[in-house]
Amino acid sequence: MLEIKNLHVKLEEEDKQILKGVDLTVEAGKVHAIMGPNGSGKSTLSYVLSGRGGYEVTDGTATLEGEDILEMDPEERAAAGMFLAFQYPVEIPGVGNMTFLRTAMNAQRKARGQDEINAADFLKLVRAKAKELQIDADMLKRPVNVGFSGGEKKRNEILQMAMLEPKMCILDETDSGLDVDAMKLVAQGVNALRDENRAFLVITHYQRLLDHIEPDVVHIMSDGRIIKTGGPELALEVERNGYADLLAETA
Amino acid sequence: MALAKPKQDATDARLADLSLPTDTGWSLGARQEAVGRLKQMGLPQPRDEYWRFTSPRDFNAVAPVAAAPMDVSDETPLYADRDTLKIVFVDGVFNADASDALALEGVEIARLADAGQADIHWARELYGHLEARGQNPVERPLTALNTAFASDGVLLRVTGRVSRPVQIVYDHRDAGSDAILHHVVQLTEGAELTLLESGPVAARFNTVLEADIADGATLHHVRTQGRNHDRRAATASFARLGANATFKSFTLTANGALTRNEHVVEFLGDDSVAHVAGAAIGDAKTDPMHHDDTVFVTHDALRCESRQVFKKVLKNGAVGVFQGKILVKKDAQKTDGYQISQSLLLDDDSQFLAKPELEIYADDVVCSHGSTTGAIDEDALFYLRSRGVPKARAEDLLVLSFLAETLEEIDDKDIASEIAERLDAWLARHAG
Numbered sequence A: 001m002l003e004i005k006n007l008h009v010k011l012e013e014e015d016k017q018i019l020k021g022v023d024l025t026v027e028a029g030k031v032h033a034i035m036g037p038n039g040s041g042k043s044t045l046s047y048v049l050s051g052r053g054g055y056e057v058t059d060g061t062a063t064l065e066g067e068d069i070l071e072m073d074p075e076e077r078a079a080a081g082m083f084l085a086f087q088y089p090v091e092i093p094g095v096g097n098m099t100f101l102r103t104a105m106n107a108q109r110k111a112r113g114q115d116e117i118n119a120a121d122f123l124k125l126v127r128a129k130a131k132e133l134q135i136d137a138d139m140l141k142r143p144v145n146v147g148f149s150g151g152e153k154k155r156n157e158i159l160q161m162a163m164l165e166p167k168m169c170i171l172d173e174t175d176s177g178l179d180v181d182a183m184k185l186v187a188q189g190v191n192a193l194r195d196e197n198r199a200f201l202v203i204t205h206y207q208r209l210l211d212h213i214e215p216d217v218v219h220i221m222s223d224g225r226i227i228k229t230g231g232p233e234l235a236l237e238v239e240r241n242g243y244a245d246l247l248a249e250t251a
Numbered sequence B: 001m002a003l004a005k006p007k008q009d010a011t012d013a014r015l016a017d018l019s020l021p022t023d024t025g026w027s028l029g030a031r032q033e034a035v036g037r038l039k040q041m042g043l044p045q046p047r048d049e050y051w052r053f054t055s056p057r058d059f060n061a062v063a064p065v066a067a068a069p070m071d072v073s074d075e076t077p078l079y080a081d082r083d084t085l086k087i088v089f090v091d092g093v094f095n096a097d098a099s100d101a102l103a104l105e106g107v108e109i110a111r112l113a114d115a116g117q118a119d120i121h122w123a124r125e126l127y128g129h130l131e132a133r134g135q136n137p138v139e140r141p142l143t144a145l146n147t148a149f150a151s152d153g154v155l156l157r158v159t160g161r162v163s164r165p166v167q168i169v170y171d172h173r174d175a176g177s178d179a180i181l182h183h184v185v186q187l188t189e190g191a192e193l194t195l196l197e198s199g200p201v202a203a204r205f206n207t208v209l210e211a212d213i214a215d216g217a218t219l220h221h222v223r224t225q226g227r228n229h230d231r232r233a234a235t236a237s238f239a240r241l242g243a244n245a246t247f248k249s250f251t252l253t254a255n256g257a258l259t260r261n262e263h264v265v266e267f268l269g270d271d272s273v274a275h276v277a278g279a280a281i282g283d284a285k286t287d288p289m290h291h292d293d294t295v296f297v298t299h300d301a302l303r304c305e306s307r308q309v310f311k312k313v314l315k316n317g318a319v320g321v322f323q324g325k326i327l328v329k330k331d332a333q334k335t336d337g338y339q340i341s342q343s344l345l346l347d348d349d350s351q352f353l354a355k356p357e358l359e360i361y362a363d364d365v366v367c368s369h370g371s372t373t374g375a376i377d378e379d380a381l382f383y384l385r386s387r388g389v390p391k392a393r394a395e396d397l398l399v400l401s402f403l404a405e406t407l408e409e410i411d412d413k414d415i416a417s418e419i420a421e422r423l424d425a426w427l428a429r430h431a432g
């Protein structure tokens, strides 16, 4: 599904190399996790894959289902099936959550040559999905993320994911700032979307989210590289011993 | 004191060209006094402090600059689905055929042009009165000119809570038209009215609205100034509030070569609320766009709340101006005054000039003001695009997001959403 080869990324504005050769392949139907200390480049990887400005790819490739995504605009990547659940979802006053969702959904459909979803079908769909995530009607009506608590913002990200049905879902620290109940809800939302045609890349700092979203593969990232890859047991090792041992081992 | 020569010359030239309407009836006294005020103040000059950011030249000139009327048949008229009492002016001239009968329960309706036919007591007391009060502490000579020479206007005395809005529709057809209109609204105790104004009045227009809002009364005022590119507009509203009164005024301006919208609000009774808001969008790609909001709020009573919310979206070299003042007099304790003026510059050629002012003599008040100039927020833009919204559409949504706070000042949500649709359509026409 997602294939990243030797990806080197620096900041556009300054001479700072952040990703220093990332190799990563996520197969359809799988959940991969990336763990790693703060500042190791996890968010940068997610941004570069989804097309945020400010970064320069100096070497390497990234493809989604064989298609080079690095040259695409963010909206083209979205239409191609890429989705990023933001670590810090953005507040957009004055734009209703529903309007936003519908605009996004129809824009993607249009880009793929599909018909727009009609208002009634959309409403039915969004209500059903929102209910599963315990997002009430009021939250749907409110401006995008405005006045939402940390947990509400993250649930809203998952709602968008559920509505847009992307192929490749990247979750950046979706667990941060969530209490246990909220985390379970989010994990349920993610698990409900797991299927053989969809892949996940779950970025997290802690192991606890992975208790609820069980990964197939765990990668450890440090200083812009994947330094170790293993099964779910790798996450448990991090939980027990922290990153220090791992870092020392590969230094 | 004698006027400086350029001021004197500009004033003399204009006065020589203007004459009072023939059948002024009860309004004659007020008009003559206004001529006196105008002679004393003289027309504004670019050197005047209050006109530092906006040149008054085209407002002063004897002849208006020609402005081609705009074909707006691509849009359905505003409020088409709503039951309103419609009063239509074409190039500033009342059009009876297009207007509804001037009768509405709870409102006495008359026209200034009919002043010669019957004495209207309440209008005689009010006409030019709030304008004259509003000359202090800042002179507004164009409004005195308006009182003196207005050819017509709508006079409304509201005695009930009226649910059907009065809608004044302006239609601009003549490229050389020059209109001076003066409306007066008096709301008696506990009365309520929604006054809608839409469309450009003429190639050049000078309009004044005097609103006297008695205890417990409410005036909702929603105005759209039309999409015409070349028109030049100097408008002023003067609102005086009694106790427990409410005044809510919103203006949408799209384009316009030159617009100066002044608002003067005075709180005389306790516990009243006045909100004045404006959303302006301008694209100076093909024609210049200069938009000026100038607001003066005087608190002279206890526990009153004032809000000024003005936002401008400027593109391709458009210029935005905001001058806003909150004056809190010595005894106006517990005043709550708020003022925000913001611009969203869509390129490096556009500019925003702001002069926010607070002048506070009471010691127990909460007043705040802020002014910002910014560009489209890149994080928000990326967020929208990452969900599949194309860049141009995402920018439009962020423009609407930026203006949303002004639209919230419209209490009637249906009206607010109609205005939002107009904004959206404007953005679609000015894409790229």
Ligand SMILES: Nc1ncnc2c1ncn2[C@@H]1O[C@H](COP(=O)(O)OP(=O)(O)O)[C@@H](O)[C@H]1O
Pocket (backbone or CB within 6 Å): A011, A018, A036, A037, A038, A039, A040, A041, A042, A043, A044, A045, A054
């Ligand atoms: N726009 C930026 N400007 C400056 N430094 C940045 C920027 N984006 C990322 N960095 C730096 O790159 C490194 C990786 O950051 P990030 O990708 O956010 O790491 P993580 O998500 O793993 O905590 C950090 O040292 C961070 O300070």
Ligand SMILES: [Mg+2]
Pocket (backbone or CB within 6 Å): A042, A043, A044, A087, A172, A173
């Ligand atoms: Mg991060």
